[in-house]
Amino acid sequence: MTESPALPALWPAPLAPGAVDATVTVPGSKSVTNRGLVLAALSSEPGWLRRPLRSRDTLLMAEALRTMGVGIEETASSSSAGAVGQAGGGEAWRVIPAGLHGPATVDVGNAGTVMRFLPPVAALAAGPIRFDGDPRSYERPLDGVIEALRALGARIDDDGRGSLPMTVHGGGALDGGPVEIDASSSSQFVSALLLSAPRFNQGVEVRHVGAALPSMPHIRMTVDMLRSVGAQVDTPEAGGEPNVWRVTPGALLGRDLIVEPDLSNAQPFLAAALVTGGRVTIPDWPEHTTQPGDALREIFTTMGGSCELTDQGLTFTGSGRIHGIDVDLGEVGELTPGIAAAAALADSPSTLRGVAHLRLHETDRLAALTKELNELGGDVTETADGLHIRPRALHGGVFHTYDDHRLATAAAVIGLAVPGVEVENVATTGKTLPDFPAMWTRMLDPAAAPARRA
Numbered sequence: 351m352t353e354s355p356a357l358p359a360l361w362p363a364p365l366a367p368g369a370v371d372a373t374v375t376v377p378g379s380k381s382v383t384n385r386g387l388v389l390a391a392l393s394s395e396p397g398w399l400r401r402p403l404r405s406r407d408t409l410l411m412a413e414a415l416r417t418m419g420v421g422i423e424e425t426a427s428s429s430s431a432g433a434v435g436q437a438g439g440g441e442a443w444r445v446i447p448a449g450l451h452g453p454a455t456v457d458v459g460n461a462g463t464v465m466r467f468l469p470p471v472a473a474l475a476a477g478p479i480r481f482d483g484d485p486r487s488y489e490r491p492l493d494g495v496i497e498a499l500r501a502l503g504a505r506i507d508d509d510g511r512g513s514l515p516m517t518v519h520g521g522g523a524l525d526g527g528p529v530e531i532d533a534s535s536s537s538q539f540v541s542a543l544l545l546s547a548p549r550f551n552q553g554v555e556v557r558h559v560g561a562a563l564p565s566m567p568h569i570r571m572t573v574d575m576l577r578s579v580g581a582q583v584d585t586p587e588a589g590g591e592p593n594v595w596r597v598t599p600g601a602l603l604g605r606d607l608i609v610e611p612d613l614s615n616a617q618p619f620l621a622a623a624l625v626t627g628g629r630v631t632i633p634d635w636p637e638h639t640t641q642p643g644d645a646l647r648e649i650f651t652t653m654g655g656s657c658e659l660t661d662q663g664l665t666f667t668g669s670g671r672i673h674g675i676d677v678d679l680g681e682v683g684e685l686t687p688g689i690a691a692a693a694a695l696a697d698s699p700s701t702l703r704g705v706a707h708l709r710l711h712e713t714d715r716l717a718a719l720t721k722e723l724n725e726l727g728g729d730v731t732e733t734a735d736g737l738h739i740r741p742r743a744l745h746g747g748v749f750h751t752y753d754d755h756r757l758a759t760a761a762a763v764i765g766l767a768v769p770g771v772e773v774e775n776v777a778t779t780g781k782t783l784p785d786f787p788a789m790w791t792r793m794l795d796p797a798a799a800p801a802r803r804a
């Protein structure tokens with residue numbers, strides 16, 4: 351990660367000087383990096399993560415695994431290995447699995463992936479592992495993971511709250527087997543159980559019961575990544591029972607994983623092309639991916655523009671008009687703040703549906719987007735499961751971010767078109783994209799963009 355210079359408490363979001371024309375290299379995916387770390391830590395041999403994301407969420411994951419005994423070394427292209435967390439380029443992480451053990455304390459910050467994916471890992475460790483985090487982490491749902499782990503044989507002391515803080519008293523092994531879980535509040539409950547399941551004595555059979563399951567692409571990502579390290583996984587898609595996943599016990603291979611760019615973090619830059627009628631290219635956009643950000647190709651095209659996937663990456667070109675959209679974002683909920691920002695600048699109303707669970711994300715995203723957009727003069731109402739956005743002329747003002755990286759990047763998108771937007775605590779983008787303010791400024795500096803027009 352590039353160490354950012356001190357950022358002001360109120361960051362003046364730059365107004366776009368015209369149509370953007372830039373190539374923006376986006377760091378690795380948070381979701382892939384943190385899954386890759388967990389799987390490598392559970393493998394029977396060392397492995398590599400190349401181009402990992404180095405941000406608060408992924409450093410917390412790496413540090414947590416290290417406190418449980420896993421070796422994780424960071425290698426810059428030309429320098430020697432050093433412990434993760436030290437300053438440095440960090441182009442690859444070598445993960446050396448070891449006997450997992452406590453006592454240890456895991457700081458989950460406000461990272462859903464850390465607070466959900468690691469309790470099953472801790473259940474496999476020998477000794478007590480205490481989990482704690484930011485105040486918001488106490489409010490985010492964890493009950494499904496706690497109850498499922500208990501049903502599978504784990505001992506967890508959570509003071510009966512079903513949330514953080516808690517201690518997993520790892521017994522060195524876990525029975526595993528069949529378990530029912532209501533994962534309607536977070537797909538990460540299912541991913542958490544599946545990721546560690548090859549190491550459970552009986553594997554696992556996870557059956558989701560309850561209302562609709564959000565963020566299915568993220569569960570597919572879990573399954574794909576498990577299979578890529580040799581796990582056997584049966585899924586509903588592969589002709590299995592609906593809402594049932596089975597993982598067979600077995601050793602995992604160490605592998606060399608190249609982490610894809612984070613397509614959800616590409617969103618604000620693509621939105622900049624949409625909002626300014628400009629053009630942005632994201633290099634290394636994968637041809638096939640389970641990342642939900644891939645849906646932006648269709649969503650932003652519907653909202654006004656076109657995209658082309660070439661050897662250079664994905665190029666999105668805005669048409670100069672932004673149209674409203676009526677869309678179910680249940681599968682791709684993490685894209686909602688950025689879509690809401692573009693929708694607030696559109697030429698017709700939008701309805702964003704299927705995202706009630708966003709009330710339990712980094713902040714209550716539906717309430718926060720409604721309040722902050724309306725305070726800039728917008729006309730946004732919360733629905734039972736989303737937002738209704740009627741575009742109006744917006745004015746400048748302070749956009750509060752509630753420690754939510756995606757609120758901050760959404761505010762920057764608004765600021766491209768609305769003079770005088772100040773983003774409170776833009777540093778919160780460090781959760782998944784520490785270099786965001788500098789990347790944004792570079793995108794807007796025509797001298798920094800490669801000349802591509804003939």
Ligand SMILES: O=C(O)C1=C[C@@H](OP(=O)(O)O)[C@@H](O)[C@H](O)C1
Pocket residue numbers: 380381382462463535536537538541564565568683684707
């Ligand atoms: O598994 C993952 O990597 C994620 C799953 C999703 O969580 P929810 O299902 O809780 O929305 C997503 O919103 C989050 O950003 C990352």
Ligand SMILES: C=C(OP(=O)(O)O)C(=O)O
Pocket residue numbers: 460461462463684711712756782
């Ligand atoms: C919901 C998100 O994060 P988390 O992994 O903390 O759930 C997100 O990044 O939009």
